[in-house]
Amino acid sequence: MSDTTIDLGVIPGDGIGPEVVEQGLRVLARVAGDAGLAITTTEYDLGARRYERTGEVLSDETMAELRRHDALLLGAVGDPRRVPAGVLERGLLLRLRFAFDHYVNLRPVELFPGVASPLADPGPIDFVVVREGTEGLYTGNGGALRVGTPHEVATEVSVNTAFGARRLIEHAFALAERRPRRHVTLVHKKNVLVNAGGMWQRLVDEVAAAHPDVTHDYLHVDAATIFIVTDPGRFDVIVTDNLFGDILTDLAAAITGGIGLAASGNINPDGTAPSMFEPIHGSAPDIAGQGVADPTAAILSVALMLDTLGHPGPAERIRQAVRADTAARGDAARGTAEIGDAILARLG
Numbered sequence: 001m002s003d004t005t006i007d008l009g010v011i012p013g014d015g016i017g018p019e020v021v022e023q024g025l026r027v028l029a030r031v032a033g034d035a036g037l038a039i040t041t042t043e044y045d046l047g048a049r050r051y052e053r054t055g056e057v058l059s060d061e062t063m064a065e066l067r068r069h070d071a072l073l074l075g076a077v078g079d080p081r082r083v084p085a086g087v088l089e090r091g092l093l094l095r096l097r098f099a100f101d102h103y104v105n106l107r108p109v110e111l112f113p114g115v116a117s118p119l120a121d122p123g124p125i126d127f128v129v130v131r132e133g134t135e136g137l138y139t140g141n142g143g144a145l146r147v148g149t150p151h152e153v154a155t156e157v158s159v160n161t162a163f164g165a166r167r168l169i170e171h172a173f174a175l176a177e178r179r180p181r182r183h184v185t186l187v188h189k190k191n192v193l194v195n196a197g198g199m200w201q202r203l204v205d206e207v208a209a210a211h212p213d214v215t216h217d218y219l220h221v222d223a224a225t226i227f228i229v230t231d232p233g234r235f236d237v238i239v240t241d242n243l244f245g246d247i248l249t250d251l252a253a254a255i256t257g258g259i260g261l262a263a264s265g266n267i268n269p270d271g272t273a274p275s276m277f278e279p280i281h282g283s284a285p286d287i288a289g290q291g292v293a294d295p296t297a298a299i300l301s302v303a304l305m306l307d308t309l310g311h312p313g314p315a316e317r318i319r320q321a322v323r324a325d326t327a328a329r330g331d332a333a334r335g336t337a338e339i340g341d342a343i344l345a346r347l348g
């Protein structure tokens with residue numbers, strides 16, 4: 001990557017993935033062109049179609065090719081009707097997150113103007129979930145015994161390392177330092193998960209000591225779900241583990257107008273491998289192929305990518321266009337391309 005070129009690997013994936021990625025790329029082409037950035041894209045045919053055709057999920061050769069890009073853009077993977085659960089989610093998405101050390105799973109939560117929240121009086125909502133991306137219950141550490149018998153035993157062990165949690169917590173505090181409210185909330189379940197929760201809390205206390213200008217508090221994850229609904233304005237930066245962050249961010253998306261608006265970055269802050277940007281939603285088999293998926297989350301994921309690659313100007317331009325679009329949305333149902341057109345038009 002030079003200051004003016006971005007070599008992007010694109011994995012449209014399954015279901016609505018290709019539909020929303022197409023709109024994200026249109027918006028990227030426009031803002032990049034205006035900013036004098038040259039974008040090259042290489043598309044990777046990965047996901048259910050390829051798996052059905054070849055039995056292959058993600059080869060080592062493809063991994064090596066993906067690693068060479070400046071960044072990756074992913075639509076969604078998984079097709080419950082065609083591929084057994086977990087094959088693509090673990091074999092493709094999580095393999096990339098783990099191999100490319102995407103330890104910061106960054107998920108901004110903002111209630112955009114004009115967007116209807118299911119909350120009666122949501123107030124301003126503007127927080128960021130800093131979700132751990134490479135450890136916890138996602139590592140595949142576990143197993144099954146006596147499968148299919150009445151005595152079956154299934155274990156999934158949550159792996160938490162001080163190294164992994166500390167680097168994430170440091171990232172969360174550094175992020176909070178750059179935000180007006182400078183507040184971090186650790187969400188865990190330390191009243192029950194005493195080993196992992198105790199370690200996360202100690203590390204938060206240690207990191208907080210080096211950031212005296214950032215305040216911090218703690219919520220058990222069950223209570224956090226209450227406050228996300230009853231008092232979302234209290235949150236600034238939430239730092240949490242992999243599974244809690246997954247669940248909280250679907251809830252956070254729901255209170256800010258739906259999952260079609262929620263973007264994410266799987267970030268490798270050390271630059272040892274490309275970061276990967278994707279809407280937090282999945283392949284939405286229930287609406288795939290109908291041209292009705294909201295591409296805004298994919299478009300906002302492109303903005304996160306530009307931010308991360310050091311291009312905050314075009315990134316903010318995208319967000320402003322999205323805000324202008326949501327402010328004018330109204331109730332009329334719009335299709336995927338129509339929303340893409342409208343956001344492009346707002347870019348001027």
Ligand SMILES: NC(=O)c1ccc[n+]([C@@H]2O[C@H](COP(=O)([O-])OP(=O)(O)OC[C@H]3O[C@@H](n4cnc5c(N)ncnc54)[C@H](O)[C@@H]3O)[C@@H](O)[C@H]2O)c1
Nearest residue numbers: 076077078079080089260280281282283284286287293294
């Ligand atoms: N990052 C990913 O690739 C990712 C994320 C989540 C789920 N998945 C996978 O996707 C498949 C479907 O999962 P799911 O149904 O639990 O979750 P989902 O996010 O695909 O869908 C949940 C609900 O949200 C709706 N929805 C999702 N995106 C939307 C959009 N852009 N616009 C409008 N509505 C939207 C869907 O229609 C559905 O009703 C599964 O195989 C799952 O493992 C992949």
Ligand SMILES: CC(C)[C@H](C(=O)O)[C@@H](O)C(=O)O
Nearest residue numbers: 078089090093094246280282
């Ligand atoms: C598909 C799945 C592995 C993934 C996750 O749990 O992280 C998804 O739900 C997400 O939120 O990106």
Ligand SMILES: [Mg+2]
Nearest residue numbers: 246247250280
């Ligand atoms: Mg999820």
